[in-house]
Amino acid sequence: xxxxxxxxxxxxxxxxxxxxxxxxxxxxxxxxxxxxxxxxxxxxxxxxxxxxxxxxxxxxxxxxxxxxxxxxxxxxxxxxxxxxxxxxxxxxxxxxxxxxxxxxxxxxxxxxxxxxxxxxxxxxxxxxxxxxxxxxxxxxxxxxxxxxxxxxxxxxxxxxxxxxxxxxxxxxxxxxxxxxxxxxxxxxxxxxxxxxxxxxxxxxxxxxxxxxxxxxxxxxxxxxxxxxxxx
Numbered sequence: 001x002x003x004x005x006x007x008x009x010x011x012x013x014x015x016x017x018x019x020x021x022x023x024x025x026x027x028x029x030x031x032x033x034x035x036x037x038x039x040x041x042x043x044x045x046x047x048x049x050x051x052x053x054x055x056x057x058x059x060x061x062x063x064x065x066x067x068x069x070x071x072x073x074x075x076x077x078x079x080x081x082x083x084x085x086x087x088x089x090x091x092x093x094x095x096x097x098x099x100x101x102x103x104x105x106x107x108x109x110x111x112x113x114x115x116x117x118x119x120x121x122x123x124x125x126x127x128x129x130x131x132x133x134x135x136x137x138x139x140x141x142x143x144x145x146x147x148x149x150x151x152x153x154x155x156x157x158x159x160x161x162x163x164x165x166x167x168x169x170x171x172x173x174x175x176x177x178x179x180x181x182x183x184x185x186x187x188x189x190x191x192x193x194x195x196x197x198x199x200x201x202x203x204x205x206x207x208x209x210x211x212x213x214x215x216x217x218x219x220x221x222x223x224x225x226x227x228x229x230x231x
Contacts, residue, residue, distance in 0.1 A: 040084065047186040047206055053161040060084055060118070063092035063192070063211025066127070067110050068100070074113035081117045088156060089118050091146065092211035093125020093192035095137075102133050104140055111144040120146040121154065123167045125192040125211065149190065156188060163188055166205065168196075 060081055064070075071077050081089065091114070096107060114120055120141075128137050138148045147154060149167020156165040168191040186206040194210040 040080070045207060049184050049186055051158075051161045051163070051185070053158045054163065057088075057158055058084070058086045059209070060086035060089045061092060061209050061211075062089060062095075062114070064094040064125070064214055065110070066097040067095055067107060068103075069097050071110065074110045077110060078113040078117060081114060086118045087158065089114060089120045090190050090209045091120060091122035091141075092190055092209055093123050094127045094211060095122075095125070096127055096131070096133075098127040098130040102131055102136075104136060107137070108140045108144060111141055111146060115144040115146050120144075121156070121165060121167065121190060122146050122148050123190045123192055124148075124150070124169050165189070167191075168193075168200070 062081075065077075095110070096102060111120075122141055124134055124137070128134055138150075141148050149165070150169040151167065153164055153166050155162040163185055164187050166187065166189040168189060187204060189200060189205045189208045191200065191208055191210050192212050194213050197208060197210070200208050
């Protein structure tokens with residue numbers, strides 16, 4: 001049965017829609033903000049046989065920046081990093097996103113901002129591989145003074161002392177890792193993939209810096225809830 005609707009009734013019936021729209025806008029704003037910020041977490045790590053020169057050595061780990069989606073500008077990234085006063089910066093892959101056209105000059109501007117803060121070391125992520133831009137990506141980072149480690153070893157220096165640092169460019173560390181002469185020093189590594197940590201441990205790596213899982217693909221505040229298939 002149809003009946004006449006009063007102005008008050010129309011206002012009341014619109015209220016749930018208005019509230020729902022406001023909630024949707026608030027959720028969209030929160031998601032945008034949550035995906036466009038760098039969360040800083042300080043994690044103290046103790047390592048056996050660490051040379052005294054490395055006591056208090058600070059490493060900044062950057063991963064999954066998915067430029068240009070997650071970082072407002074190179075200047076913002078530089079300011080955040082510089083405030084931490086790191087002794088070295090590790091870049092654990094997925095610096096770009098495969099869901100947008102690759103922009104070499106944009107990547108270079110961000111990487112230059114990073115490299116002016118501290119010595120940098122990097123490995124590839126799945127987005128770089130998916131786009132097939134590994135060679136250009138590596139060239140850009142090298143031009144900015146960043147050491148790219150494709151399944152190879154380098155030395156992380158503090159003064160005249162060093163730690164061996166391995167970059168795993170593929171999910172599994174290659175057999176070359178077995179030949180490293182460590183001189184009883186802790187072995188550090190950078191890898192994009194946390195799911196392979198057990199295999200890295202079997203290879204004798206003492207501390208591995210990873211990305212990929214985003215601290216949880218689904219998060220509630222600071223708590224990661226779900227990272228499907230990512231270890």
